[in-house]
Amino acid sequence: MHQHPAMKLSKRFRNALVEWYSQNKRDLPWRRTRSTYHIWLSEIMLxxxxxxxxxxxxTRFLQRFPTIEALAKADLQEVLKMWEGLGYYSRVRNMHKAAKIITEEFSGRFPESFREILDLPGIGRYSAGAISSIALDQARPVLDGNVTRVLSRYFGIETDASTTAGKNEFWKLAEEIVPVENPGTYNQAIMELGALVCLPRNPNCRVCPLSTGCQAKRTDRQHELPVRKRRSASPHFNIGAGLVWKDDKLLITRRNEDGLLGGLWQFPGGKQEKGESILRCVQREIEEELGVKVLVRDHFMTVKHAYTHFRITLQIFNCQWSSGEPECKACTDYRWVDLEEIDDFPFPRANKRVVEKLLAAGG
DNA sequence: AAAGCGGGGTC
DNA sequence: GACCCAGCTTT
Incomplete structure (x- = not known):
């Protein structure tokens, strides 16, 4: 039987990878299961x-939500709490939505058709490929940061991997290479190599099973690949926020469900404007957000935090409620809470630091 | 096609 | 600081 040269090439590529993987793979919780639910969860978290x-x-998430149905029935608030600190919260909002869809439209069984998997909220081309291949043994490719790096180096591809055209080129290549037999093992093998050996900065070519055929190694260009457009510098903002006290109760607000940190709770506040003092900023933001007047007292703490596209310095001040019942003008909900219950609410990382200090001081 | 969306580790 | 990480959705 005649074989195309490219096929032979990719066969050697795959065999070397899978052989290396069988000897070097990490023992990870989601590698001990074939459950579509468990593998789905791992792919979203990863x-x-x-x-x-x-x-x-x-581990914690599966303890609390052992089945898709348990997840579907849970309150979004509690689901977000299990995701607190993990970031990219739309991931879990979408999982929650998808769990409801699976419960209602698929009788609680995770779909097995690639199209139906891809149509679930929060599942794109990568995750659909990963779940289909790893859990369902379907010959679908995956393309993530690891795969892009390994392919670009091995085949010496200089196309900008951050553009749509570049991604399409890598997807096409990944599609051509993924085997019909044990596609899930192959997909995990190439990702594992990217995670353990073919590293972004210091690739460990000496132990790499692909080094003999690697184009980048041959031309000593490992550090130049993959090519990516660099991001512009992220701006910095000063944020003022208040611990608004009314007796022993503290005022917290809930962010809109869409957008940044959607659905999470926070201490009311916002961006400092040009020429404005930070004290005035706290007072103004609380009035704008809730229609509440406060007296700004002493500085409680400062938190510096970096997001993907900007950085903030968050300054927290103790405040005394002065007048006005809170009404949400720039938030979805609010609560007066005491310190015993505050940790039941999901907070983004920067605000969580404040909660931690509050509890340390109170306890 | 580009931008928005977290948090942590690394150099 | 900038870059990277088992990416997806919206505009």
């Missing part, structure tokens, strides 16, 4: 997130 970060979240 989006733009490191394995070591994910593991404790993964």
């Amino acid at each position: 989006q733009q997130t490191r394995v070591e970060t994910v593991i404790p979240y993964y």
